Amino acid sequence: MSGFIERVKISKVLLMQDMDLTEKFVGKSLDEIGSIPFKDILTSGPETCCNENRAESQAEVDAEHTSLECQAEVDAEHTSLDAPDGYGSMDEDDHTISNGDEEEFEGKRKRKPPPQKGCKRQKFTEVETEEIKTYFSEYLKSGICPRKQQVEDAKQKSRKKTGQIWKRSNDKIIKKISAMNHKKK
Missing domain, CATH: 1.10.10 (Arc Repressor Mutant, subunit A)
Structure with a gap:
């Protein structure tokens, strides 16, 4: 998966977080969320915006969505399978959305602290x-x-x-x- 496509999917997740929609997408993987268009995420949000702003922003969202889909298709064609470590290689366990109670998007992989060097404690003789x-x-x-x-x-x-x-x-x-x-x- 290219970095651009991955960033688009992550931006959808962040958008869902900002709009407090994480409850609706609990348990879905990043790939499933990636297939959901931006329009569906924006229309399923809370009705806090007035309708005039929504109509204007809807046209902008549609234009952005189509350009992002085109770019995602182009990137998918140019993606190589042997990406270097850290670029495009993620585990499936890291792609699910957790409940709001848990720390969000920390995933199952946590950094381990560096191994501690042995203590050189010497007892007084x-x-x-x-x-x-x-x-x-x-x-x-x-x-x-x-x-x-x-x-x-x-x-x-x-x-x-x-x-x-x-x-x-x-x-x-x-x-x-x-x-x-x-x-x-």
């Missing part, structure tokens, strides 16, 4: 926990968290004494101290 207790004992006693500069100083001391916490990031150390303070309460 006993050695690291003891090291935190020695370097941050005043913060653990008072129940407050150190600032970035105090963590940097403790990491420098740990590196000089061949400790372990210098390998951790500042925010992780601060979070660990905060968790230890909350556990203490």
Whole structure:
């Protein structure tokens, strides 16, 4: 199916949505809706327009409908069967109109979120926990968290004494101290 024909069918569906006619076409496929002329869709709509405007717009709709049908026939002749992916290839499940209660035209195909990359969570070892207790004992006693500069100083001391916490990031150390303070309460 060419892109133009598909767009014409989708425009009919959108027109039906705008005119609140989806209840009349529930369960019909996109191909069935595509065979319904624009004139039938417009005449089956709610009678909100005055008759004068309807007569003028009816002539415009007829002219547009005939030009669209001619163009659809021309496109049907020039359509190739081996269209590239994404152009003209749709499943039959995606062609039905759902009730107004469901999310409209989302279809059965939903995008899957990209696969999540593995979390690299590392538990603090006993050695690291003891090291935190020695370097941050005043913060653990008072129940407050150190600032970035105090963590940097403790990491420098740990590196000089061949400790372990210098390998951790500042925010992780601060979070660990905060968790230890909350556990203490």
